[in-house]
Amino acid sequence: MRSHLSRRSLIRGIAAATAVASLATGLAACGGDSDAATTTEGAKPGEVVIGQVSNGAAEQTTVKVSEVKAISAELPAAVGRSGKLVIGEGALPAGFPPLAYVGSDQKTLTGSEPDLGRLVAAVLGLKPELKNFTWENLFVGIDSGKVDVAFSNVTDTEERKRKYDFASYRQDSLAFEVPKKSTWNFDGNYENLAGRTVSVGSGTNQERILLEWKAKLAKEGKKLTVKYYQDHNSTYLALASGRIDAYFGPNPGIAYHITQVANTPDATRNAGKFSGAGETLQGLIAATAKKGSGLAKPLADAVNYLIRNGQYAAWLKAYNLSNEAVAKSGINPPGLPLDNS
Template sequence: MTIFQEFSRVISAGLLILPLFAYDALAADDIFDLSPEQPGRVRVEKDAAAIAAIPKDFKFANPGKFTVAVSTGGPPLATYATDAKTVVGADPDYALAIADSIGLELELVPVAWADWPLGLTSGKYDAVISNVGVTELRKEKFDFSTYRQGLHGFFVKASSDIKEIKEPKDAAGLRITVGASTNQERILLKWSDEDVAAGLKPIELQYHDDDAARIMALQSGRVDVIVQPHAQLVYIAARDKNIRRVGTLSAGWPERSDVAITTRKGSGLADALTLATNDLIKTGAYAKILARWQLSEEALPESRTNPPGLPKT
């Protein structure tokens, strides 16, 4: 291959990839408000019952503030705004509503996902609101106040003939892309076993390393369905407008799996935050926050303190 041919190949590859990123940057603001000002954020009044439930001896990390750790994994849950420093998304909006409810100013602390357990245990912040799922293992060290369902999404090309995937038989014989060693893979392998036992075709799992590779496999027709955390796909679908949801899957299938505000074990704060969440549900503020980020599918009927979590493996 000549230098010119190699250069042409690289440029061609770049032209295939560059529009995806350029389109992302241009279109994101059209779908979700990623501005640092966040004029559409939902604000609420103080919740007297939640405030009264906070233990009198509880010491907040910063007096007068509700200090919350959040991992900026990407929209619509949490990401950096267009100023590259303000954290925005569904989880920051929810944290703000909770802070309003308990009469404190919100202080968000961006953290790497791996760092939140140590920071919370050491008292650097009062809570973590960052898509943390409730598990029995985590319950040994932390308390939980649930605020969303943990869902995976089934998404297909907009032009696909697939209408709905609700149970194993609906996915029989389909080619589905997932990440290796993920919860989605674990569940779909069980679905495939059920299909085979029922005399149906197995599910064909294909593995791709990242979102871009999975989306490209879907759009090229190499796979029929993409399965990954629901919120991620909601954002991609709204941004690109060429994939659509045909079903959701509990992250704890066959049981429900909930996402929760995480607090220090035995701190006494969890019950107050559960009360605050249930008041947000009752007043409708909760539904407005989820709708703002197109996550209404993940709504809970009520918040619970330390519900059953995913079992230890």
């Protein structure tokens, strides 16, 4: 997924869900960066509360997780001595539920990304300190040392690996959203889109992929109709009325929207997903630290501990993101190639 497109398409997809659900997230200030809450209110020692103050984006879940000495011993000395893990989010100005945004208390940075950062910090025996930035300033924060690690839906790319170390933790996927009553499913093959009408956001990575499929089908004498709407409310009205068969967008935004309309007449479901990197590579979302910082291994080991012991699955389930699970966190795994990053 091209970095400039992935960010834009993610925000557009999740903005759609926000508009439809009218979620009162409480907007963060519009400056370059700000400090957000550094602790999870109400959590006891050895516990992390997933989805607290998430305002309906997650099912609040409390999990047991304590320091693992064998993993915290791997930390760079300076980070270990500090007693804290400074976690960066690129969620200013408005946030993007369910991934990262200001919660219903109008102050706590919540979402799947901050919560995984809190879980990892607990394994490392560190206090999580969250800082919120604009997307561009998030990387400035890593470069300058203001941030130890970003948990902020950062796609692993070969270009970014020139400056940063990665510990992967989630698939980077797109998805098709359809009415719950629909019997159609995307099987991973573009040919089963023949005869369908699909909406997509203009200028996004998913539009690029969808138009490539449309061109392939046209060469085979088959038709795929692509529809565009001025806003996402219109997209979902078209989906509910049957004017389109599916909406193609970022999987997290679709997962969020599904939870928001689950108990309404316009309930929807996920009809299948596709890698944001294309058919030859599964895109990955990764914790991002300064290259050579020595954090990649303890971060990956902490995520793998959470995977083995069930807290990782509980985290994904709480945010309806179980379909983006990885079997293992990898250190600097293959990323999007330089000609597509």
